Structures are given as structure tokens and as C-alpha cells.
Amino acid sequence: MSIRQPLGVTYQQMFMMTRWHANLRNVFVFTVLFLTFSLVFGLLLALLLDRKLIGYTIFRNVFLFPYALSFIVTGVAWRWIFNPEKGVNVLFDTLGINKLIEHFGGPPLHPGWVTDTTILFSLNSWLGTIFPPLKTLSIQLGIPMALIPVVIAAGWQLTGFAMSMYIAGLATVPHELREAARIDGASELQVYTKVVIPQLNPVTVSTAIILGHVSLKIFDLIFAMAGGAGPGFVTDVPGIFVFDYTFKATRYNLGAAASVIMLLLVCLIIVPYLWTNLRKR
Amino acid sequence: MSIFPSGIRAELPRKFRDYVILGFLILCLLFFLMPFYVMIVNGLKEATSVSVSTMWNLPTQWSAGGFREAFQRLGPSMGNSLLIAIPATIISACWGSVNGYLFSKWKFPGSNVLFALLVFGMFIPYQSILIPLILFLETIRLYGTIPGLIAVHVIYGLPIVTLIFRNYFTNIPDEMVEAARIDGAGLVRIFTNVMLPLSLPAFVVVCIFQFTNIWNDFLFGVTILTNPQSQPVTVALNNLQGSYSVDWNVVMAGALTAALPTALVYIFLGRFFIRGLLAGSVKG
Numbered sequence: 001m002s003i004r005q006p007l008g009v010t011y012q013q014m015f016m017m018t019r020w021h022a023n024l025r026n027v028f029v030f031t032v033l034f035l036t037f038s039l040v041f042g043l044l045l046a047l048l049l050d051r052k053l054i055g056y057t058i059f060r061n062v063f064l065f066p067y068a069l070s071f072i073v074t075g076v077a078w079r080w081i082f083n084p085e086k087g088v089n090v091l092f093d094t095l096g097i098n099k100l101i102e103h104f105g106g107p108p109l110h111p112g113w114v115t116d117t118t119i120l121f122s123l124n125s126w127l128g129t130i131f132p133p134l135k136t137l138s139i140q141l142g143i144p145m146a147l148i149p150v151v152i153a154a155g156w157q158l159t160g161f162a163m164s165m166y167i168a169g170l171a172t173v174p175h176e177l178r179e180a181a182r183i184d185g186a187s188e189l190q191v192y193t194k195v196v197i198p199q200l201n202p203v204t205v206s207t208a209i210i211l212g213h214v215s216l217k218i219f220d221l222i223f224a225m226a227g228g229a230g231p232g233f234v235t236d237v238p239g240i241f242v243f244d245y246t247f248k249a250t251r252y253n254l255g256a257a258a259s260v261i262m263l264l265l266v267c268l269i270i271v272p273y274l275w276t277n278l279r280k281r
Numbered sequence: 282m283s284i285f286p287s288g289i290r291a292e293l294p295r296k297f298r299d300y301v302i303l304g305f306l307i308l309c310l311l312f313f314l315m316p317f318y319v320m321i322v323n324g325l326k327e328a329t330s331v332s333v334s335t336m337w338n339l340p341t342q343w344s345a346g347g348f349r350e351a352f353q354r355l356g357p358s359m360g361n362s363l364l365i366a367i368p369a370t371i372i373s374a375c376w377g378s379v380n381g382y383l384f385s386k387w388k389f390p391g392s393n394v395l396f397a398l399l400v401f402g403m404f405i406p407y408q409s410i411l412i413p414l415i416l417f418l419e420t421i422r423l424y425g426t427i428p429g430l431i432a433v434h435v436i437y438g439l440p441i442v443t444l445i446f447r448n449y450f451t452n453i454p455d456e457m458v459e460a461a462r463i464d465g466a467g468l469v470r471i472f473t474n475v476m477l478p479l480s481l482p483a484f485v486v487v488c489i490f491q492f493t494n495i496w497n498d499f500l501f502g503v504t505i506l507t508n509p510q511s512q513p514v515t516v517a518l519n520n521l522q523g524s525y526s527v528d529w530n531v532v533m534a535g536a537l538t539a540a541l542p543t544a545l546v547y548i549f550l551g552r553f554f555i556r557g558l559l560a561g562s563v564k565g
Contacts, residue, residue, distance in 0.1 A: 048302050072539070076532060090337065260409065
């Protein structure tokens with residue numbers, strides 16, 4: 001294939017590829033799950049630490065520790081933990097979770113994790129009933145089982161970052177505000193849901209944007225945990241796609257096209273953010 | 282920039298609810314430490330007794346053999362990582378301090394736009410610039426060399442470093458610059474005699490943050506340094522786990538060995554690390 005071909009041919013070709021469809025599904029699912037995990041868990045930890053019980057410093061430092069390490073290092077450990085033969089699957093047996101499932105007539109849980117090609121909550125048949133042409137989609141729309149360990153590992157690594165952002169944010173919420181709410185008769189839960197958390201909205205936006213751009217770029221962790229795109233492209237993301245087509249298949253045009261799409265996706269969330277943030281000053 | 286409050290007096294649990302909170306936090310602590318448990322325990326097993334079926338168990342026979350072999354295999358690449366990370370950190374810190382000084386104290390027409398563009402550079406995905414980057418490195422004959430990778434890390438680090446220095450210098454009163462100017466100091470003298478002596482804290486934050494980021498990089502290392510002799514430790518570790526002739530205790534020990542420098546930085550200088558991390562959220 002020559003480099004000088006009519007404009008847009010590569011993009012047309014890429015958007016016809018099953019692999020690219022899987023790619024877009026995966027990066028969307030991964031971003032949603034990973035953001036939800038890190039933000040909810042990070043906020044929860046920050047709020048619980050806000051009580052400042054003994055061990056405060058130890059908890060905080062341990063929760064942030066994974067952030068200082070390389071995705072390759074943690075990917076090596078998580079790959080082991082999520083190996084299909086033993087790993088966490090042993091815990092399903094020893095903790096009696098599988099007994100419980102069998103009791104209710106279900107098959108025991110022994111997922112193949114990063115190599116599992118199952119797509120959970122597949123929307124295809126449902127979409128087909130609404131709009132029949134969608135029945136013939138080249139991929140299953142749903143949550144790839146293989147991405148779940150990656151979400152857990154990435155969440156484990158970056159929850160500490162979200163927590164730190166929230167702790168810094170909490171420090172700017174005046175204590176008088178909480179006191180005032182308490183005096184007005186708000187329960188401890190209401191003080192947080194009605195007063196404190198709304199004050200943290202800007203922190204949530206900043207954190208979501210920074211984590212969102214990490215998630216669109218994700219590469220190292222999947223490379224270390226799954227070794228690449230995986231069977232049926234269940235762990236393929238744009239980062240892996242660019243790497244494969246540029247360095248392994250030497251189809252530079254596809255690699256470059258995918259990298260431009262990556263840049264556009266990042267711009268979509270970063271440009272408005274920088275615009276509002278840098279204007280305020 | 283708000284940082285973590287220091288000198289907190291932690292309380293003992295009083296109510297039932299406090300015990301629930303503490304219990305939950307301890308569960309979370311176990312979750313966060315679990316991968317380290319797996320790495321340490323399996324790294325200390327003997328090559329013959331390490332297997333997935335006993336991965337949660339403590340070693341029956343403790344052995345340092347895994348660490349010894351991991352160190353032998355990863356030692357040279359650890360050296361490479363140092364050779365990459367240290368110069369790249371120092372150069373980007375020095376360069377970024379000048380940028381930050383100019384953007385905060387010597388505003389020129391269009392400096393805000395330029396600053397915004399520079400900060401945007403922080404978010405550009407590595408993959409998006411890889412092909413032109415490699416072509417350019419080939420043109421200037423630095424492709425595949427450690428100096429080439431250092432240059433890439435310096436330039437990729439400039440946005441965050443500039444941002445941290447700019448925010449730091451903005452907090453230094455303009456009156457000090459004015460006073461120095463009245464005394465006859467120019468652009469360079471004000472930087473070297475007024476700003477630099479005050480900027481040690483910012484240098485510490487920047488150096489720690491940059492060192493950690495560069496040490497942990499994988500993608501630039503694997504794509505720019507094609508020669509196995511000069512690859513950084515993250516690439517060597519990934520190759521180690523991919524080769525079938527290597528036992529798992531060595532891989533686990535290797536992961537810990539590769540993590541050691543950044544882990545030590547975090548343990549001893551964590552609060553500076555946190556400051557750099559929060560600065561990255563582009564808040565003034």
C-alpha cells in the first residue's frame with residue numbers, strides 16, 4: 001500500500017474492521033467502568049479518612065502507593081492473581097462462593113479472566129428487536145469479561161490518585177459549613193450527601209478528566225497483563241492497536257489513523273477542560 | 282494549592298460507627314497490599330516450589346535465589362534506567378524552571394496562549410506522536426540511542442515541569458522582582474540571584490515527580506531503544522515475564538526489584554510526590 005492514496009481511504013478501511021469495532025467498544029467500556037471504580041472508591045476512602053481515626057497516615061500512604069509504581073510492575077503481579085487456573089479463582093472455591101452459586105443451580109465461577117472471550121450483558125439481541133439490521137453487527141456489544149481484571153488492576157492503581165484529589169478538595173470545604181448543617185438538624189449522612197459532596201463537584205470533574213485521559217491512552221497495563229489484543233480482540237484498545245500496526249505489522253497508515261483518532265478523543269475531553277481552567281485565572 | 286494537612290491528631294475510635302469505618306479501612310488495606318503479598322511471598326520461594334496452585338501460601342522453604350537471579354538479569358537494565366532517568370530529570374527541571382520563570386514574571390504578548398498550548402502537551406497520547414517522533418529521531422541520528430530517549434523524556438516532561446514552576450513562581454511577590462530591577466538586575470540576574478535561591482522546594486517536587494514518571498515509562502523505552510543492551514528496566518521486566526525459561530519466583534522478585542527505586546522515593550519523599558501529583562491537575 002502506498003502512502004499517497006486518496007484522503008480518507010485508510011479511515012474508511014479502519015472503520016470497517018471488526019478489530020476496530022471491538023477497540024471502540026473496549027475503550028468505552030473500560031473508561032466507564034474504570035472511572036466509576038476509581039471515583040466512587042476514591043471518594044469513599046477520602047470521606048472515611050476524613051474521620052481521622054488512628055492509622056490515618058498509614059492508610060492514606062498505602063492507598064496511594066500503587067500510583068508511584070510502573071504499570072508493568074503491577075501488571076506482572078495482577079496477571080498472576082488473575083491467572084485462569086488458580087489465583088482469585090481459588091478464592092471463589094475456598095470462600096464458598098461457588099458452593100452458593102451451585103446451590104442455586106448455576107455453574108461454578110471459573111472465568112478465564114484476561115483470556116476469556118465471554119461478553120457479559122450482550123445487547124445484540126435486544127438491539128436487533130428494536131432495529132433488525134443491528135442483528136448482524138460484527139461484534140458483541142457488552143462488557144468483555146477479559147476487561148474486568150484490567151479494570152480492577154487499573155482501579156487499584158489509580159484510586160489513590162482520586163482519593164488524594166478528594167482529600168485536597170475536602171480540606172477546602174470549611175468546617176463551619178458542616179457544623180451549620182449539623183445545627184440545622186442534618187444527619188451525619190445528609191451532611192455529606194447534601195453539603196460536602198456537592199462542594200466537591202469541581203474536584204470530581206478534574207479527576208474524571210485526568211483519569212479519563214489516562215484511560216483513553218491505556219497501554220502498558222494491558223500489555224503486561226494480557227500481552228496484547230487477546231483472543232477475539234477482547235483486550236484490544238487503541239493504544240495496543242497503534243502499537244501492533246505500527247511496530248509489528250508495519251501498516252503505518254492504520255497505526256497513524258488510529259493514533260489520530262486517539263488524539264481527537266483526548267482533545268474532546270481535555271480542550272474544554274483547559275479552556276475553562278486557564279481562562280478562570 | 283492545597284496540600285495534605287499536616288500534624289493531624291488521629292483519634293481513637295469511640296462510637297460503633299468508628300469501628301465499622303476502621304474495619305472497612307483495614308479490609309481496603311488488605312486489598313491494596315494483596316499484590317505486594319503475592320510478589321514478596323512468591324519472590325522468596327525456591328524455583329522448584331513456585332507454582333500457581335500454591336501462590337497464596339507462604340513459602341515452605343524461604344530462598345533468596347529468586348532475588349539473586351532477578352538482580353543478575355535486571356541489573357544492567359536498572360543501570361540503563363538510571364542513566365536515562367537522572368539526566369532527563371535534571372535537564373527537564375532546569376529547563377522547566379526557566380520556562381516557569383518567564384511565564385510567571387516576564388509575560389509577553391501571547392504568553393498565555395503559548396502556555397496553554399504547552400500544558401496541552403502534557404495530555405497528548407504517546408502513540409499519537411510516535412511515528413513522526415521516530416522519523417525525526419532517525420533524521421537527527423538519535424533513534425535507538427539513550428541520548429535520544431533522554432531528549433524525548435525531557436521534552437515530554439516539560440509541560441508538567443513548567444506548570445509546577447510557573448505556579449510556584451507566581452506565588453513569589455512581584456515586588457521582589459521590581460526591587461531587583463530597580464537595583465539594576467536584568468532578566469538573567471533576577472532569575473539566578475532572586476528566583477533560583479527560593480526555588481529549592483519546587484525543584485524537589487519536580488525532580489521526584491519526573492524521576493518516578495521516567496523510571497516507570499514503558500512505551501517510549503520499548504519503541505525507541507530497539508537494542509536489548511540499552512533497554513530500560515520496565516522493558517526488561519516485561520521480557521522477563523514473557524520468556525518461558527524463567528521461573529516465576531524470578532519474575533516476582535524482578536517486579537519488586539524494578540519497583541524498588543520509585544518505591545523508596547515514595548516511602549521517603551512521599552509528601553513531595555503528592556504535591557507534584559496534585560499540581561498536575563492544572564489548578565492555579
